[in-house]
Amino acid sequence: MITANPWAPQRKRTWLSDRWGSLACKAVWDETSDVRTFLLAPVDGARIAHTPGQYMTFRIEDGDALAFERCYTIASSAARDGAIEVTIKRQQDGLGSSLMHDQLTVGKTIEAFGPSGQFCPVDDVEARYALIAAGSGVTPMLSILRTAADRGIELDAIFIHVARTVEDAIAVDELPILQRRIPKLVYSVLPSQGADKFRLTGDVLLRMVPDLADRTVLCCGPTSFMDMVWETSQSAGVALENYFQESFDFASGLEAEEVSEDAPLRRITFVKSGVSFDCPEGVNILRAAKDAGVAMPSSCSKGECGTCKTFKHSGEVNMQNEGGIRQREIDRGFILPCVSRPLTDIALDR
Numbered sequence: 001m002i003t004a005n006p007w008a009p010q011r012k013r014t015w016l017s018d019r020w021g022s023l024a025c026k027a028v029w030d031e032t033s034d035v036r037t038f039l040l041a042p043v044d045g046a047r048i049a050h051t052p053g054q055y056m057t058f059r060i061e062d063g064d065a066l067a068f069e070r071c072y073t074i075a076s077s078a079a080r081d082g083a084i085e086v087t088i089k090r091q092q093d094g095l096g097s098s099l100m101h102d103q104l105t106v107g108k109t110i111e112a113f114g115p116s117g118q119f120c121p122v123d124d125v126e127a128r129y130a131l132i133a134a135g136s137g138v139t140p141m142l143s144i145l146r147t148a149a150d151r152g153i154e155l156d157a158i159f160i161h162v163a164r165t166v167e168d169a170i171a172v173d174e175l176p177i178l179q180r181r182i183p184k185l186v187y188s189v190l191p192s193q194g195a196d197k198f199r200l201t202g203d204v205l206l207r208m209v210p211d212l213a214d215r216t217v218l219c220c221g222p223t224s225f226m227d228m229v230w231e232t233s234q235s236a237g238v239a240l241e242n243y244f245q246e247s248f249d250f251a252s253g254l255e256a257e258e259v260s261e262d263a264p265l266r267r268i269t270f271v272k273s274g275v276s277f278d279c280p281e282g283v284n285i286l287r288a289a290k291d292a293g294v295a296m297p298s299s300c301s302k303g304e305c306g307t308c309k310t311f312k313h314s315g316e317v318n319m320q321n322e323g324g325i326r327q328r329e330i331d332r333g334f335i336l337p338c339v340s341r342p343l344t345d346i347a348l349d350r
Contacts, residue, residue: 053119070096079150134221315346
């Protein structure tokens with residue numbers, strides 16, 4: 001009997017990022033005591049084109065309950081497009097991460113949407129970077145560094161990772177290897193607990209990165225951590241266009257909204273995909289999209305995490321957020337569809 005050669009190329013097409021598809025779990029391994037990496041490949045052998053720092057939205061089944069969605073950053077190199085790696089920390093009271101850890105085993109499949117997001121300014125490889133992460137916020141930074149190593153990019157980067165302990169730091173053993181492949185990489189792993197605990201403050205950050213003002217800053221971690229890095233960067237003179245951050249995953253549900261039957265309908269159009277649907281005034285755009293069967297990346301669904309952040313080309317919305325978007329982003333035209341209710345027809349960059 002002739003069987004397929006597992007070493008031979010199996011790619012048939014490009015994975016379509018604007019619709020749901022099936023990924024098969026090919027391997028699973030533990031990074032730390034509570035962090036696990038999953039190697040996921042399209043069941044049809046398609047290639048997943050993505051840029052460093054993007055994320056995927058996963059549809060997770062909870063037994064007999066309805067499926068829900070969670071977003072996780074792609075941690076693997078964008079130069080390796082036959083599969084992706086997502087590295088997930090089991091969060092206390094985190095249903096999504098717990099189910100991923102407990103149920104996603106080799107041979108299982110999971111529905112996914114994306115890749116989505118634009119965290120890394122990939123077009124400017126000549127820039128000097130400061131990659132600053134805390135906890136599992138390190139995953140987009142690892143994708144950036146792994147991509148640079150695989151593509152032979154001489155990335156000038158200072159990488160700072162704050163972890164609970166050195167043993168809890170994800171991929172800590174890989175950093176010396178990455179440094180050999182990226183000679184200009186300087187990295188520090190800082191434990192926040194234990195005998196050798198180290199507190200990263202604004203003053204300390206400036207001592208570790210004295211030329212911070214001249215670097216492109218990428219930050220990911222808890223909100224208070226990102227606030228500190230943002231304030232320090234602004235005080236140091238980092239240009240607005242040179243500062244990027246990515247929020248953590250949050251867990252929540254998207255509840256149905258009651259609306260008057262005579263509420264006017266507003267047309268929501270996704271410019272890139274050409275998809276359109278109606279959204280009554282008084283209903284948030286994310287809710288209307290899901291009711292219309294249109295997939296949109298989302299996580300907290302209440303304006304906290306920033307996962308659904310989208311550029312608005314035209315139209316007016318009433319947006320009441322809970323910190324998932326900065327005023328500077330709003331000024332540039334971004335909205336959070338999960339807490340934005342249309343006042344006119346809306347065109348979004350999707």
